[in-house]
Amino acid sequence: MLNVDTIKNGVVIDHIRAGAGMQIFSWLGLDKADYSVALIMNVASNQMGRKDIIKIDNNINIDFSVLGFIDPNITINIIMDERIAKKITLKLPEKVENVIKCKNPRCITSTESYIPHIFRLADRKRAEYHCEYCDELYRAGVGDVL
Ligand SMILES: [Zn+2]
Numbered sequence: 001m002l003n004v005d006t007i008k009n010g011v012v013i014d015h016i017r018a019g020a021g022m023q024i025f026s027w028l029g030l031d032k033a034d035y036s037v038a039l040i041m042n043v044a045s046n047q048m049g050r051k052d053i054i055k056i057d058n059n060i061n062i063d064f065s066v067l068g069f070i071d072p073n074i075t076i077n078i079i080m081d082e083r084i085a086k087k088i089t090l091k092l093p094e095k096v097e098n099v100i101k102c103k104n105p106r107c108i109t110s111t112e113s114y115i116p117h118i119f120r121l122a123d124r125k126r127a128e129y130h131c132e133y134c135d136e137l138y139r140a141g142v143g144d145v146l
Helices: 021-027 064-070
Strands: 010-017 037-045 049-056 075-080 083-089 095-097 118-123 128-131 137-139
Touching: 010 021, 021 037, 021 049, 021 064, 064 095
Parallel strands: none
Antiparallel strands: 010 049, 010 075, 037 049, 075 083, 095 118, 118 128, 128 137
């Protein structure tokens, strides 16, 4: 297992909802990584009961707004010289563009392929988004991220 202290420069993605780690791991393309990565599942957590953790021994670029859309409770630790240099807390972004697709077959984005898929946050507590064009409701989560 990869411990934080074995990461020299990299990223630790913590407080992932138990069970979602695998999807985030593959969304980040870590299944094809040529550097050390670890997915640790069902770690005991005081706050959450169980959680997943991803450790990446490389400074990769992560789109934090998409990650926040997938799971706003995630925290990110940036590791530099084997120490936590920065902690980032995520939240649901106000707007996502080309992250999910509108499922309404009558929506203009379904018929006109050049139009970007834009959703705006409508209810932060319920993680509800609405399509910019047709108002179709979408609840944020990892399942349908493009
Ligand atoms: Zn729509």
